[in-house]
Amino acid sequence: xxxxxxxxxxxxxxxxxxxxxxxxxxxxxxxxxxxxxxxxxxxxxxxxxxxxxxxxxxxxxxxxxxxxxxxxxxxxxxxxxxxxxxxxxxxxxxxxxxxxxxxxxxxxxxxxxxxxxxxxxxxxxxxxxxxxxxxxxxxxxxxxxxxxxxxxxxxxxxxxxxxxxxxxxxxxxxxxxxxxxxxxxxxxxxxxxxxxxxxxxxxxxxxxxxxxxxxxxxxxxxxxxxxxxxxxxxxxxxxxxxx
Numbered sequence: 307x308x309x310x311x312x313x314x315x316x317x318x319x320x321x322x323x324x325x326x327x328x329x330x331x332x333x334x335x336x337x338x339x340x341x342x343x344x345x346x347x348x349x350x351x352x353x354x355x356x357x358x359x360x361x362x363x364x365x366x367x368x369x370x371x372x373x374x375x376x377x378x379x380x381x382x383x384x385x386x387x388x389x390x391x392x393x394x395x396x397x398x399x400x401x402x403x404x405x406x407x408x409x410x411x412x413x414x415x416x417x418x419x420x421x422x423x424x425x426x427x428x429x430x431x432x433x434x435x436x437x438x439x440x441x442x443x444x445x446x447x448x449x450x451x452x453x454x455x456x457x458x459x460x461x462x463x464x465x466x467x468x469x470x471x472x473x474x475x476x477x478x479x480x481x482x483x484x485x486x487x488x489x490x491x492x493x494x495x496x497x498x499x500x501x502x503x504x505x506x507x508x509x510x511x512x513x514x515x516x517x518x519x520x521x522x523x524x525x526x527x528x529x530x531x532x533x534x535x536x537x538x539x540x541x542x543x544x545x546x547x548x549x
Contacts (some may be wrong), residue, residue, distance in 0.1 A: 316382055316408065324348055329375070329466060332404045337373050337397075344449060346377045346435050346483065347503045354433055354481045355380035355388075357498060357509045361477060363431035369439025369467065369486075374401025375417055381410035390416045393453050421463045426470040430477065436484035438463045449540060458481040479510040485523035492530060493517040 307516050318324040330338045337345075346354070354376060358366045364386055368376045372389025378401070380388045386528045392398050398418045405411040419425055426521070440448060441460035448455055468488045471480060480494070493516060498509040508523070519532040 319348070319352070319379065322349075322352065329379075331365055332407055333373055333400055337400055340449065344447075345372050348375075348379065350435075350503045350507055351376045351379040351382060353500065353502065353507060354483065355383050355386075355408060357414075357481050358431040358433060358479060359384040359386045361431070361511070363479070365429060366431045366433060367426060368433045369426065370419060370434070371397075371416060373397050373504040374404055374414065375453070376433055376435070377401065377414045377416070378405050378408055378410055381405070381413040381503055382408065384432075387413045390414070391419055391421060392416060392421050392452070393418070398450070421466050423466055423469055423509045426466065427473050428471060430475055430479070432470070432478075432480045434467065434480065434482050434486040436486060437472075438487055439484075440472070444513075460487070472517075474512045476512050476514045480510050482510070482523060489520035489522060489531075491517035492519045492521055494521075496521070496528065 315324055315328060318328065326341060329348050330341045332343075333341075334374070352432055355366070359381070366377075366380060366386050366388045367389040368388060371377055371392045374390055374397075377388035377390045380386065390401060395418050398416045401414075401416045402411065405414045405416075417425065421437075438460050440453045441457060441463075445451070464487045469489055471494065473482070474494075480490070482490075483503075490510055494510040494512050496508060497511045498507075500507050508528075517533070521530060521532060522529045
């Protein structure tokens, strides 16, 4: 894609006028067809990128980055670098190709890997769009059958994000869209909350105090559970959209 071909969609993105259909034209047909179900919408990604970087974060992690939509939009709208972790190699290839075509490949990185604590620690800004729920859906609802998808893996990956949030530094932040299925320690304050797209976008920021419980994002809103009650993320009811 030449310089002039790139400039037009980026200008529309920065003005808030770019549609998902227009943005998704950078991808091949199979990935465009599932966009509404699996990928972060343009409006959501644009707002999330601003929230994630307004505190000065220089690098943002997207857990379960899919075709890289959040990372590419974030790198187009902010000066930060965006890193995506994704377990499907075909999606990593699609993300890298799109980032190159839109000329943000120097400020995006896409890692073909499963979620792990060593890969997720060290970031002060994290984005999650219900990245693990596909593990709980029927085979017919899966994107494909090329990766492990089990309830055991679901709880393992949710636990990894919970551990990552406990390691965040003061001022560290996470933006959630359709939640992620796990607990958010209550020394993270809910700073912003906005209904958008098919759910609510939330910004959580780590405060300088010890946790005394946790928050759970449910279909009915945010619930606080004190530690004494042994809060469990298993009470969550998941929305229909996946990562």
